[in-house]
Structure formats: C-alpha cells, structure tokens
Amino acid sequence: MDSPRFTTLASRVAPLPIDNVDTDRIIPARYLKVTDKNGLGEGLFADWRRGADGSPDPDFALNRPELRGARILLAGDNFGCGSSREHAAWALLGAGFQAVLSTRFADIFRNNSLKNGLLVVEIPVGTWREILALVERDPAIEIEIDLSAQRVLLPDGVDVSFTIDPFSKHCLLNGVDQLGFLLEQLPAVERFEAVRPARIDSRA
Amino acid sequence: MDAARPRTLFDKVWDSHVVPGTGGEGLGDGGSGREGLPAVLYVDLHLVHEVTSPQAFAELRRRGLRVRRPSQTLATMDHSTPTDPSIGAARLRMIDPQGAAQLEQLERNCREHGITLFAMDSPERGIVHVIGPEQGLTQPGMTVVCGDSHTSTHGAFGALAFGIGTSEVAHVLATQCLLQHRPKTFEIRVDGALGPAVTAKDLILYVISTLGVDGGTGHVFEYRGSAIRGLDMDGRMTICNMSIEGGARAGMIAPDETTFAYLRGRPRAPRGEAWERALDAWRRLPTDDGAPFDRTVTIDAAQIQPMVTFGTNPGMGIPVRGTVPGEEGVPEGQRRTFAEALAYMDLDPGRPLLGHKIDVVFVGSCTNSRISDLRAAASVLRGRRVASGVRMLVVPGSHQVKRLAEEEHLDEVFRAAGAEWREAGCSMCLAMNGDQLEPGQYAVSTSNRNFEGRQGPGGRTFLASPLTAAASAVRGEITDVREML
C-alpha cells in the first residue's frame, strides 16, 4: 500500500450544511466491529441515508442522483467532533470522497483525515456560503482544489486560498509515509529513553 | 530554555516529552527548514481497546514491526463486551459474531506482542479510562494516549492525555511516539463552592454549555480554582473526561494531596523510595504563578445548578429547572441545526424539561461509573423504587468498581429499587454491545454524548449527573434531585 497522496481535485460538491456533525453521525458505532478498513463506505451517514425501514431517504443530499459521484463534501461548522474513530475518515473515503470543505474541523478528525489522504480544507464562512448557494442553484457545478497552491477555485472564477500545516501538506504532496518518518527518528528516541527511564511497567 | 520563565502545567509536561534531536530538516515549509514540523512527542502510557486497534496491529504486521514498548502498553475490552451477566464468550459468538471476532483479534494481537490484556474474565477488566487510574498507571506528569477521545479523562492526574486515531495508534505501538503540533492553552477557572446536589458532572455540562462544543478546539484545558481543588479524583475525572465535548483534546488538573492520596498503594503506582522520588517531581508540576494562558474564562461555582441537556450535542445544556431555549440566542447560521436538534428530541422551545417523561435511565460510562458515582445514585435510590415502566441500568466502570460496590452492598440497593445491576463495560454509552435504546425512547444518561443515535438509532438522550439520573428514575420523569434530598 502506498502512502496517500493528494495534489489536485476537480469535482461536484455534495452539500451537508449541518453544524457539529459528530463522528457517530458519520459512521454509527455498530459499524465499528470490523478488523479492517474495507467496506466502511456502507456505514457513511447510515442513519441519515436510510429511513427506519432501511430504505434510502430520497431527500438526503448524498442520495440525490445529480450528486452521485461527488468527491467533495461541503460540511457544516465543527465537522467531525466527538469520537476519535478513524473509521469516519475511512467511511468518507470508502464512499468516494477525497476532500471535505468546512469552516472548521474537530482536531482528531482533521488528523485522521490528513493521515489517510482525505484533504480537509478550512474556508472562510463567506466562501462557504457562496459555494452552498452555487451548488443549490446548480448541482452540476465543479470546484477545483489545488493543494500545492493552497487554493480553492470556484466556477465563477473566485479563487480562495486556504491554510494547511506544512508538514501535512508535504506528506500529502509527496506521499511521505509518516510512520516511516517516525521510525527514522528511533535513534533519537533511544537516546531520550536512556536518560529518562520508563515511568511505569504495565506488566508489573 | 529559560528556566525562569513561568510555565503552565501543560508546558511542563509537553516540554519534557518532546524528543530532542529529531531531524526531518527539509520536510518543513517548502523545504526551507524545520518551520511547521511537528514535534516527536514521547508517550509514557498507551492504552488499547478492541475497537480502534485491529487495523493498527495489521499495519505493524504488514511492515514486519513489533510493539516497541509492551511494558508501557495496556489493553482492555470494553466497547463491544456484553454487560448482561448471562452472556459468556460462547453465546457472544452466536449473537454477535463480529464483536466476538474483534475481541478474539485483540487477544491474538496482545499475545503476539506481549501486551498485558485485561480480557473478559480478568478481575481487573473495565472501561479503558477507568482501569488506568484504578491500577495506578495514570500518573502526574505523564503523557497518556489511547485510540479513544475520552482519554482526556486521565488529565485529572496532571497527565497530558488525549485521544488519537488508529493510524496514530500504529505510530505509538511501533515507536512509542507521535507527531504532534503544540496545542494552545486555555485556563478554565472555577472559584467558589458548588451548591447542594451540584456535582462535577453539572460543572462540566455548565462549562460546555457556556463555551460551546467547539470552544476548546486547538486547545488544552487546564481546570483551576477552588471549586476544582475541592473535588475528589472521581469528580476530577468526570470533568476532564468531557473536555473533548468542549472541543479540547485534553483537559488537565494540577496534582495535589488529593491526587497523591488516591495513587498511594495502587497496584502499579511507584512504591518505597520510588514513590518519594515521584512525589518530589509531581510537586513541581503545577502551573507557575504568572504563567500565561492563550485564553482564560472564569466561572463562579455558585451559579451552577444541576444540569440537563435538551439537544443533540453536549453543549445544549440547561439548568434542570430551566426551559428549552428558542432560536433567539442562536446565531443565524446555526438555526437550522438547532431546529433539527429540537425536532429530533421532539421538544418545544419555552417548555420546561422538569417533568418530561422518560423510558430508560443509564448510570455508567467512563464519565460516571466510578464508585463515587454509584454511591451517589444509590444514595437517592435507597428505600425508593424505580418508577414502573422505566428501565434502569447501573453499569460499573470496571470489575474492581463492581466488587467495591458489592462490598458496600450498593448492588442490593439497586436491585431492591428495581434497577439492573450489570457487568462492567461501556454498555449503553454507545450502541454496539447489545445495550441500546429503542427508536423514540427517552433516556436520562450519565454518559457524555447525546448525539443523534448515539445510544441507539432514534434514541433520545438527556445527559445528567448520577444524582439527577437516579432521582429521575424514581419519578419516571426529569426531576430536580434537590426535591428528594
């Protein structure tokens, strides 16, 4: 498996303009009994996508035929709060999403996403509203995200810059393996441990 | 570093865990140097459970790596374990083969890597955030991580403790380190005395209702002030536990005599001379006078009432005698979300919560399943009965809490009142172990999340303290416990 990469993406946008969407919403706990990462797309927004009888809710954005194939999710403020489950990022990726736009992300969700190549892009609330209005008018519009230039391009020509921590950006652009990077630091870790004996022994 | 510069508790723990001399030069901003490079942060204690670890062990296997420090790792089973005492391993395989497979996978992973596991029948098993402190493994000044957002609980001991994702679980298993950017600090000062029947749970629900569920994003909370100092360790853990509900990955409380008294003599706490040395170090941890915080809020403890949530996130809390708010105070952009929360809860603005009928009461979870919580619930239930038609579950946080409670005959109080006395585990805090709400049911829960569907699809959660939960169980409706004291 290669380390995840992200460079540019142009796609339609699925709007989910609800604030504080927690990771239990993104993927309910009953889908977490897996020992691998596959097939979690099935559980994405499960209780919103399907009614109590299990049939798809036609009004839910992700079920609308004109939005099928959208790889960008436009999410509400504080997206991904709550549980640390990385399954939330895996489920979004499993359902075909490659980027999420929001005005703010919860810390753990942001970390998890970036480690899996799911780009989370924080945009100003004005831009967020503009994109929502554009998509509501015409679901077929496409938005472009350029990670290297740190820009989001709207179909009306508006071009907005975004910030991302440089390390995550570097890793995504170059496919840097973060665990591999940490393993290279082990000599320094060993020196650190040598002068600072372990505080506990869980086997005691 | 300038030793004279006053530092916060967080600063001291963070600074002493950054591994010096970690290179990576050139990986920073545009290849220009170290700018923006995360710190390599050393982890003292890594807690592991069945749900967020399998893919991390698989990653190690794929790369041919071993767990680097099994002695600094401890595993337990809690999320998907049944709390119905009649369900053993064999039956679990029948009724929940997927959950059983996950538990068996954890056993295999721990055996293969030499990690101590508190398996199903271990007398030490329990919720991951209950057992760390109980064993004396969670200690002041340490870094503690777990693939679980409520790892913030351990900050009650003056540890820097936070939840991580599964990729990071693999990082810690393989290297005992994490790549982390330094968070900001946020002082939450609570001075004064809490009123009668106002508990740590009410305090933290009040804090979150004030700051909002994203108020702490990017920050580490430090809870300070006389009201915090006055809490026992169980109460402090309740507070730190819900830091993540305020958006902060970690919450900390400086260690003091209360902390030391709790730890002394615990099975895995230091002993003898090592204890004395540890004490010396722990006493140097509290925030220095004049140390700057990035943000500060001050709260008057006397203002806090018993709290209940009315909505679908933990920030939507009101005093138990309050009324469900309308959208007036809600910013324009959030009104739709607010209206959807009220619709999900089927509640109307302007109406009181007091007297609202309930179907289920859940006392448990890593927020409120410790012995003091069970004592509080029992103090209300003693000589009373759970209202007819209401189901009440009391779920101890660990086997040890369960034993303690039984020594004190609390189980008899619960059973006599008509409540179910269950096995230790996460239980109805999240719907993945058989304990869950039916669609449309209302529950008063001592857990930490009232998210839509958290306790079962269509289930509706009112978060509250063990006292409020027990009082509400007796009346079958949301109750101000102060009427029953």
Ligand code: SF4
């Ligand atoms: S009790 Fe609930 S919040 Fe705590 S660890 Fe278990 S599932 Fe998570």
